[in-house]
Amino acid sequence: MDPEPQALDSKLDDEDYPAYSMGRAAELLGVTPAFLRTLDKAKLIAPLRSAGGHRRYSRYQLRVAVRVRELIDAGTPLEAACRIIILEDQLEEAQRINAEMRARQGK
Numbered sequence: 001m002d003p004e005p006q007a008l009d010s011k012l013d014d015e016d017y018p019a020y021s022m023g024r025a026a027e028l029l030g031v032t033p034a035f036l037r038t039l040d041k042a043k044l045i046a047p048l049r050s051a052g053g054h055r056r057y058s059r060y061q062l063r064v065a066v067r068v069r070e071l072i073d074a075g076t077p078l079e080a081a082c083r084i085i086i087l088e089d090q091l092e093e094a095q096r097i098n099a100e101m102r103a104r105q106g107k
Helices: 005-013 023-030 033-041 059-073 078-105
Strands: 055-056
Touching: 023 033, 023 055, 023 059, 033 055, 033 059, 055 059, 059 078
Parallel strands: none
Antiparallel strands: none
16 A cells, blocks of 8 residues: 555655665765764764664765765864764754744744
8 A cells, every 4th residue: 555645745854754775875975885884883873774674864864974074074083073063963953942932032
């Protein structure tokens, strides 16, 4: 039985839906599967696993991998790149919360 069109649309729109296999993710990003495994080992990206144990990546995780690659290509060590990305994510979340609070206060 085919999935409901609305259910499929919501999965396609979901930034966190694990839609990409390791091979496809590596191909899209122009990196090796070993690079993606390194990000998993560094605990920066924790892909979900399929029933068969294969890594599955979301669009959000692919964007994180691209950012790591950019930092590494610019000469940043992997550990520092991971920390930078974590801090960037924390800053973005704090700014989002701040904007919501301001909106509620009518400013």
